[in-house]
Amino acid sequence: MITSDHTTTPGAAGSRTVADIRKDFPILSRPVHGGKPFVFLDSGASSQKPAAVIEAMDHYYRTYHANVHRGVYEVSEEATAAMEKARVKVARFINARQSKQVIFTRNTSEGINLVAYSWGWANIHAGDLIIVTEMEHHSNLVPWQLLAQRTGARLEFIPIDDNGLLRLDVYEELLKQQPKLVAFTQMSNVLGTITPAQQIIAQAHEAGAITLVDAAQSVPHLPVDVQALDVDFLSFSGHKMLGPTGIGVLYGKRALLEAMPPFMGGGSMIRTVHLRESTWADLPWKFEAGTPAIAEAIGLGVAVDYLNSLGMNAVLQHEREITAYAMEQLQAIPGLKIYGPDASQRGGVISFTLDDIHPHDLASILDQEVGVAIRAGHHCAQPLMDRYGLSATARASFYVYTTKEEIDVLVQGLHKAQQIFSL
Known part of the structure; x- marks a missing residue:
């Protein structure tokens, strides 16, 4: 359990206050711009890291760094065991049937x-038809554009309504065209919209399609069970879930992964190599060519431990409370417009515009005047910006260490921006 005040909930085993959690994140105690407290509201881009993750990676480099899967000496075996233990932790975290x-x-x-x-x-x-949604991050759009260009496949899109919710009636019509693939985000990085993933996947399977979920924003913030979802592929990043940069995860159903050819060739992904032909290693190593991100995998495993210690239901509940509070406070500011659904249908992400102030100017003022870090831009979702007739928005995003007091500082900064622009 995560509690927002400075005392734990009586009788709640394992409950922690946000104030206690913040002590685990070294960067949150640093000042900016001559002594202002650092208010970090950009976790949707990349989360901060607890000391446990930083220390685990440092310990690896200091005491048992070696390449994995190749050495028969003690230190290499320790490194291999630590990396594969992290893989098991990740598999359990998303409830994969096997770590492979x-x-x-x-x-x-x-x-x-x-x-x-x-x-x-x-x-x-x-x-062939590939169905994507109108609110995808470029990472779940451009690869399918490239594939369609190479193969002659077609792309069609599930639109959103003015509230940022998917038009599932249009999706049902698209499914009648018998798509081969349906790729969609479980949580929008711009609107915060949490999509009905289980329903979308079930309907896709009924139509004979394979499914892929972009879970970059969902896995860090809410419980995700790949078996319950029955998803075919699911991808997410370590750096958005308290882990290091340079490490991510692709989950896939084993039968699909077994049938797929390698993505890249090189060391580690082979079983045998001859001059004119090769055979491939077992899963998952068939898709992990070259020396992997060993320290980063270990750090991700510790990040999973940390999130498990909090409980993902508690993480979700905390973000719901923070998001509801932030929505209420922001909506009270004259001239501020929030994009996306209400707090009950979104995660901890709020994109907004304020009067005629350019989002980049707004972000700069917030940083310099009150020490608040937010994101400004198209958020790698330009088609979604086009949908709303925008070039950019400001975006505040929250996580386990976000407090209501930080939301108050954000609001103060927005009022300051209005004063600067005399609006």
């Missing part, structure tokens, strides 16, 4: 590209 279904990648983008190149090249042909 967890492929380490660099990030969400690489996982999606792996599927587009390996599964896509083997299964998508001219005239």
Whole structure:
């Protein structure tokens, strides 16, 4: 349990206050701009890291660094065991049936590209239909554009309504065209919209389609069970879930992964190599060519431990409370417009505009005047910006260490911006 005040809930085993949690994150105690407290509201881009993750990676480099899967000496075996233990932790975290279904990648983008190149090249042909949504991050759009260009496949899109919710009636009509693939986000990085993933996947399977979920925003913030979802592929990044950069995960159903050709060739992904032909290693190593991100995998495993210690239901509940509070406070500011659904249908992400102030100017003022870090831009979702007739928005995003007091500082900064622009 996570409590928002400075005392734990009586009788709640394992409950922690946000104030206690914040002590685990070294960066949150640093000042900015001459002594202002650092208010970090950009976790949707990349979360901060608890000391446990930083220390685990440091310990690896200091005491048992060696390449994995190749050495028979003690230190190499320790490194191999630590990395594979992290894979098991990740598999359990998303409730994968086997750790062999967890492929380490660099990030969400690489996982999606792996599927587009390996599964896509083997299964998508001219005239085949790929369904994507109108609110996808570029990482879950551009790979399918490239695949369609190479194969002659078609792309169609599930639109959103003015509230940022998917038009499932249009989706049902698209399914009548017998798509080969349905790829969609479980949680929008711009609107915060949490999509009905289980329903979308079930309907896709009824139509004979394979499904891929971009879970970059969902896995860090809410419980995700790949078996309950019955999803075919699911990709997410370590750096958005308290882990390090440079490590991500692609989950896939084993039968699909077994049938797919390798994504990249090189060391570690082979069983035998001859001058004119080769055979491939077992899962997951078939898709992990070259020296992997060993320290990063270990750090991700510790990040999973940390989130498990909090409980993902508690993480979700805390973000719901923070998001509801933030929505209420922001909506009270004259001239501020929030994009997306109400707090009950979104995660901890709020994109907004304020009067005629450019989001980049707004972000700069918030940083310099009150020490608040937010994101400004198109958020790698330009088609979604086009949908709303915008070039950019400001975006505040929250996590386990976000407090209501930080939301209050954000609101103060927004009022300050209005004063500066005399609006």
